[in-house]
Amino acid sequence: MTEFLDEARAILGEAHVLTTDLAAYVTDWRGKFTGQPLAVLRPADTAQVAATVRLCAAHGVPIVPQGGNTGMCGGATPDGSGAQVVLSLSRLNRVRSIDPLNNTLTVEAGCVLQAIQALAAEHDRLFPLSLGAEGSCQIGGNIATNAGGVQVLRYGNTRDLVLGLEVVLADGQVLNLLRALRKDNTGYDLKHLFIGSEGTLGIITAAVLKLFPAPHAQAVAFAAFKTPQQALQLLGLMRGQLGDRFTAFELMSQASVAMVRRYFPATPALFGTPHAWHVLMQASDASGQQALDAAFQAALEVALEQGIIDDVVVATSEAQAHELWAVRENISEAQQHDGSNIKHDIAVPVSGVPAFIDEVLPLLQAAYEGVRPIVYGHLGDGNLHFNVSRPAGWTTPGWQLETDRVNAIVLDVVARYQGSFSAEHGLGQLKNHEMLLYKAPLEVDVMRRVKQALDPQGLINPRKLLPD
Structure with missing residues (x-):
């Protein structure tokens, strides 16, 4: 590969073809997958991406595209062969244009999500994608995985926030779909092939994003109750009362909240006594705070009067709103501190969530005494992170050996509810084998045909998303 690396250096410059000190690029965020690439290549712009891809195609070198490396399923991690290259998009971080009147922003794939949010805010606009890794994840990766986050209820997934894309295809050609249009009925909408494809069909280098009027008022509350069915009732009531102003509705079990308090001791006890279930909810509006507060408070009073919720804390300041949100946002990190767990990122129809929970929890408890589901x-939007922490007395290696059995318990029920075994995290190399278990053979076959058509050499993120 000496010739290949020399040619790569000629394209990118010596400093941007890395063959040592690669730790930041070779292990996924969860520490579950570690690879050994031939090199890490760091192009500066779309032309360099295209030239690099052409070079890889000529030498038959597989490419693993990587953004902020915050994924949950190993989709941006190279294998251990030493034959793949990691193509880091982090240097493609320029803002190409912003058009407040058209409510669009065109950015390159390496732009960090939080920076995009801040830029939109400078123009009195909102880019609503929001998730725990927003300080380090990059928009190209968000698009490649069709990221969800906490405001899908109002604004939809990443797919709903993208108007156009620029993509480098497997042969190095640049497919320019950067149209800032909300209506374009001129054939197949090709951008949707690449959104959610996890970098297996081409490499996203830029995107046109939708913006929205910035909300100048928000209301946040943390409610407690006994059953998930009450949460579903509360969701219906709040949406009915607030309409599109209702933007977030996050369910948390008591075990989730208790875990956050254990590993983040500054987390306040919001209620005098424990409750089985909690919801964090938010409403926002581009108009006045007073009107939103009145509507929010009126809806909560109805919920209390009808016995839908047992207790509620309403944020009275921006600082308290951040404090309430921190409970939800710290769950994932608290689990990292807590140790080994078997993760599930599932979706079922919203109306079926309570019945799904009521069905799965007893099955897990019957299979493993002392099991600790973190739900x-x-x-x-019907998306639950249904993570199963090891029972007391189990070692981490021993518990990980139970992954297939635990997955079968949870995902077989998901399938009965006609749900999804991956709602927003994607498949990567962690879940791609589950395609063969839970998707129709014809659906998998059509995906393979698309992959073959766009990447006939199989060099773009091989063995990710699709099973071997």
Whole structure:
């Protein structure tokens, strides 16, 4: 590969072809997958991406595209062969244009999500994608995985926030789909092939994003109750009362909240006594704070009067709102501190969430005495992070050996509810084998045909998303 690396250096410059000190690029965020690439290549712009891809195609070198490396399923991690290259998009971090009147922003793939949010805010606009890794994840990776986050209830997934894309294809050609249009009925909408494809069909280098009027008022509350069914009732009531102003509805089990308090001791005890279930909810509006507060408070009073919720804390300041949100946002990190768990990122129809929970929890408890399910997620769109922490007395290696059995317990029920075994994290190399278990053979076959058509050499993120 000496010739290949020399040619790569000629394209990118010596400093941007890395063959040592690669630790930041070779292990996924969860520490579950570690690879050994031939090199890490760091192009500066679309032309360099295209030239690099052409070079890889000529030498038959597989490419693993990587953004902020915050994924949950190993989709941006190289294998251990030493034959793949990691293509880091982090240097493609320029803002190409912003058009407040058209409510669009065109950025390159390496732009960090939080920086995009801040830029939109400078123009009195909102880019609503929001998730725990927003300080380090990059928009190209968000698009490649069709990231969800906490405001899907109002604004939709990343797919709903993208108007156009620029993509480098497997042969190095640049497919320019950077149209800032909300209506374009001129054939197949090709951008949707690449959104959620996890870098297996081409490399996203830039995107046109939708912006929205910035909300100048927000209301946040933390409610407690006994059953998930009450949460579903509360969701219906709040949406009915507030309409599109209702933007987030996050369900959390008591075990989730207790885990956050254990590993983040500054987390306040919001209620005098424990409650089995909690919801964090938010409403926002581009108009006045007073009108939103009145509507929010009126809806909560109805929920209390009808016995839908047992207790509620309403944020009275921006600082307290951040404090309430921190409970939800710290769950994932608290689990990292707590140790080994078997993660599930599932979706079922919103109306079926309570019945799904009531069915799965007893099955897990019957299979494993003392099991600790950590259940939380975006109830408003039917997406739960149904993570199963090891029972007392189990070692980490021993518990990980139970992954297939635990997966079968949870995902077989998901399938009965006609749900999804991956709602927002993607498949990567962690879940791609589950395609063969839970997707129709014809659906998998059509995906393979698309992959073959766009990447006939199989060099773009091989063995990710699609099973071997």
